Amino acid sequence: MNRFRPGIAPTLVVLALLPLFVSLGLWQLSRGEEKRVMLAHYAERRTAPAISAERLPATADPAYRRVQLRGTFDPEHSLLLDNSTREGRVGVELIQPFHDQVSGLWLMVNRGWLPWPDRRTPPVFDTPAQPLNLDAWVYVSPGATFQLHPDAQGDAWPKLVTAVDLSKVWPILGHDGFVHELRLEPGPAAYRVDWPVVAMGPEKHLGYAVQWFAMATALLGLYLYLGWSHAKGDKNNKNKENTHGNGHESNQHV
Structure with a gap:
């Protein structure tokens, strides 16, 4: 199996940004709910x-x-x-x-x-x-x-x-x-x-929340892609080295 190897720099970036994007999305959902309750309260009082x-x-x-x-x-x-x-x-x-x-x-x-x-x-x-x-x-x-x-x-x-x-x-x-x-x-x-x-109405807060969650998903997807790509690349390089080494040994025997 390929080992997951994303690298130190991408890992640090994900650790810094992923919680931020998720927390901003949750905050927008919370603000949207506050606005929804506020508008319902306003409509009730106005009638x-x-x-x-x-x-x-x-x-x-x-x-x-x-x-x-x-x-x-x-x-x-x-x-x-x-x-x-x-x-x-x-x-x-x-x-x-x-x-x-x-x-x-x-x-x-x-x-x-x-x-x-x-x-x-x-x-x-x-x-x-x-x-x-x-x-x-x-x-x-x-x-x-x-x-x-x-x-x-x-x-x-x-x-x-x-x-x-x-x-x-x-x-x-x-x-x-x-x-x-x-x-x-x-x-x-x-x-x-x-x-x-x-x-700003609740629907705008919902839209912003979707954007933050989409950014978090894209970041995580890119991180996974880079990790598996690096692992696959390392495996291919290792296979080439082994093939080259075996070929060199065969030539020596001849």
Whole structure:
């Protein structure tokens, strides 16, 4: 039988890369399952009846819950969430403090996306002054921190931000507000509100997992092929040497 002889260098490469490829594939499968559960959770919450704002602080898991609001916006302290695009167009999301008159609770409401084609001029938006009845849903941030652009420091408003952590925003405004962002549903005061629930769907994670597992399989197959090829080559060389040696001995006898 041919001995399996892949060589030291290919063995080291396989030992380094094969576990990595397999672990990346498993991680993609795990992320895909997380996204699937998240989307199912979102769909269930979005079809459930809306709750009042006064129930939010006591709600253990507020993510994606629909909420009914009644109150007014604070037009003096707007946040412009940067790095947001729609169909290739650059823009920002307009986030404003909202005082719910029924519960007395302060909330940060995302009114949606609006275009900002020219960075030399501020984005154009208006804020209704009258009390409004609004429908919104709770968006739980994945844990980004509050970051101001360098030119947004100081007392000037609106402030351009790259991420929002409301536990750091409310002390700046002097309010003890709700710690999660609310996103408007289509209706009064809403701009473009077609947010994706997840940036990458479960099917993409599955596709990436298949790619990693395919790379692992190809690597292992190549490793086996090289090992048996080297063994076969060594055997052929040995047979040639034996044949040459036997032939040389025969010539000496003659």
